[in-house]
């Protein structure tokens with residue numbers, strides 16, 4: 098079977114050619130305007146970066162190299178004994194644009210399990226963090242410290258050619274992905290289950306199978322399958338989201354993949370981005386507590402208005418690009434519908450009922466451009482149902498996943514020779530002059 102390295106070696110030249118041709122023939126072709134609203138409005142809608150692995154359509158949602166989520170669910174290999182696509186399958190698709198065989202993904206799983214243990218100094222570092230330090234801060238610090246072993250950094254210091262950057266970047270990216278489960282699980286155990294012995298990685302398991310095992314939930318097949326789906330689905334959401342964009346920006350300075358992804362995790366840790374994951378559960382549980390046994394549409398509506406009138410956002414709703422319910426939300430909901438114990442779970446039923454009411458309330462409120470749920474509106478409730486109730490940890494799982502897409506782009510940015518990212522900013526005075534010109 099062809100390895101991921103050989104597959105990449107094969108697909109890179111055609112993409113390099115495609116870019117070269119675009120550059121040669123169209124460098125000066127205009128493809129859009131810049132409006133003042135883009136400059137003062139968080140660059141929303143501005144097409145200004147190259148990101149090949151996935152594209153987000155406002156109405157249809159995400160496609161990974163042209164494949165929708167249902168397409169991926171059909172064609173991407175599952176783990177032995179499972180049905181959901183694996184992190185390895187999604188990574189392969191994102192990196193190469195090709196659908197791997199089961200054998201290819203199993204080889205990748207074996208590589209991850211073989212090199213996924215943490216260096217001793219890193220275990221000591223993570224063990225020294227106070228349990229009160231937010232799990233996302235711990236994850237970002239741990240990932241940054243893994244750059245101790247960066248092959249890219251060492252090769253750069255030795256002095257390598259630009260055309261070789263991508264191969265060392267790829268090695269760092271694969272090692273980082275391999276080590277994320279052990280790092281993320283160690284954080285969970287230290288904070289929430291101190292003193293419990295963490296098992297070793299199982300050479301026969303896929304990345305997520307090992308992650309769930311290390312977290313201490315390895316016996317729960319349904320949770321393992323859920324997390325396979327979750328981690329594949331959160332893997333990439335084109336390039337403009339704050340975490341992916343951060344990785345891209347930092348990587349463009351030739352910081353190594355560990356430093357780049359550590360920075361990305363700090364962007365993911367904001368409540369308007371990945372932290373919404375934890376916020377949704379906190380908010381839904383507070384709603385559950387307040388409504389008690391009276392969970393009716395009218396009472397949920399009233400609770401939503403209370404949230405909005407207090408000046409808070411409704412977590413899990415709205416999006417910078419999407420204008421319809423997030424297909425990742427739909428896929429996770431469908432996972433629940435297919436399992437009786439989840440279908441009847443009070444927290445999942447509450448999320449469903451909230452979905453029946455919230456879009457109407459948000460439309461009436463009239464502010465958000467997208468009154469529909471994003472993936473965070475539901476992603477935590479299955480974890481909660483299965484006893485992984487520590488919601489401050491939830492964004493860490495998102496962080497394990499987003500590595501797939503953000504690191505893919507680091508490899509491609511090097512393969513395509515993309516330059517340092519450095520947009521032009523303007524002052525208010527300059528903008529004032531520009532609008533008059």
Ligand code: NMX
Nearest residue numbers: 369370371373410411412413414415416417464465466471
């Ligand atoms: N609840 C209340 N108000 C909202 C919401 C919401 N869920 N979403 C947007 N608005 C407001 C927003 O705060 C803004 O108000 P103002 O003019 O006072 O500043 C107005 O509606 C217009 O915002 P949009 O242009 O619709 O949204 P934008 O692209 O700026 O922001 C989000 C997108 C995702 C940051 C925003 O919808 C939000 O804050 N949602 C809640 C947090 C959340 O779920 N984030 C997770 C996103 C997905 N992820 O995983 O990263």
Ligand code: MLT
Nearest residue numbers: 334337338339417418471
């Ligand atoms: C993501 O997955 O990154 C979020 O949906 C946010 C975004 O795409 O802007």
